[in-house]
Amino acid sequence: MFLDAPAKQPVVFLDRDGTLNQEIGYIQDTADLKLIPGAAAAVRQLNAASIAVILVTNQTGAARGYYPEQHIRALNTRLEELLQSGDAYLDAVYYCPHLKEGSVPEWSIDCFCRKPAPGMIDRAFAEHPQLDRLRAYVVGDKATDVELARNCKLKAVLVTTGYGHQVLKGTYQWQVEPDFIAQEIRYAIDWILDDLKSNLPA
Ligand SMILES: [Mg+2]
Numbered sequence: 546m547f548l549d550a551p552a553k554q555p556v557v558f559l560d561r562d563g564t565l566n567q568e569i570g571y572i573q574d575t576a577d578l579k580l581i582p583g584a585a586a587a588v589r590q591l592n593a594a595s596i597a598v599i600l601v602t603n604q605t606g607a608a609r610g611y612y613p614e615q616h617i618r619a620l621n622t623r624l625e626e627l628l629q630s631g632d633a634y635l636d637a638v639y640y641c642p643h644l645k646e647g648s649v650p651e652w653s654i655d656c657f658c659r660k661p662a663p664g665m666i667d668r669a670f671a672e673h674p675q676l677d678r679l680r681a682y683v684v685g686d687k688a689t690d691v692e693l694a695r696n697c698k699l700k701a702v703l704v705t706t707g708y709g710h711q712v713l714k715g716t717y718q719w720q721v722e723p724d725f726i727a728q729e730i731r732y733a734i735d736w737i738l739d740d741l742k743s744n745l746p747a
């Protein structure tokens with residue numbers, strides 16, 4: 546028995562575009578990044594329950610030459626500011642700027658972090674050893690988000706905002722079988738909170 550061991554912390558890995566904020570393609574003006582309704586409240590619920598919230602996002606705009614890498618960080622900062630104005634916060638932010646077939650050599654590599662590869666999640670667990678791999682979830686709008694969860698052996702929630710509806714219909718990427726399908730992030734988080742209640746640590 547390890548009664549003195551500190552309890553590990555559940556974690557939700559969130560996709561960005563189409564999950565937390567509206568999917569509108571490559572965003573040039575940070576002011577155009579807008580939250581999906583209920584997103585800040587959903588993150589706030591996780592914060593209140595002491596569940597870690599970590600952003601994991603593929604961002605190929607720099608690799609495609611649409612904007613400098615600094616703009617990816619500016620967009621992530623805008624997202625965090627919008628969440629903070631709803632009293633919600635992210636515990637960590639990871640992004641993959643790489644694209645093998647990109648046009649800017651610096652970012653045009655075959656990396657280990659582009660979803661569905663597990664690099665960002667592996668790094669998160671390495672950098673935050675208190676996180677509980679057995680109580681960890683991925684929420685996203687693409688088949689690649691669900692595949693990421695499968696590759697890391699985590700539970701997957703597909704939201705039907707962003708590309709999610711098209712993924713379900715089979716008209717974008719490929720069809721997948723997530724553990725739960727949610728109309729919006731708020732319902733994804735409701736399901737996760739319920740699922741955690743039925744999955745208490747031993
Ligand atoms: Mg997305």
Ligand SMILES: [Zn+2]
Nearest residue numbers: 641643656658
């Ligand atoms: Zn990468």
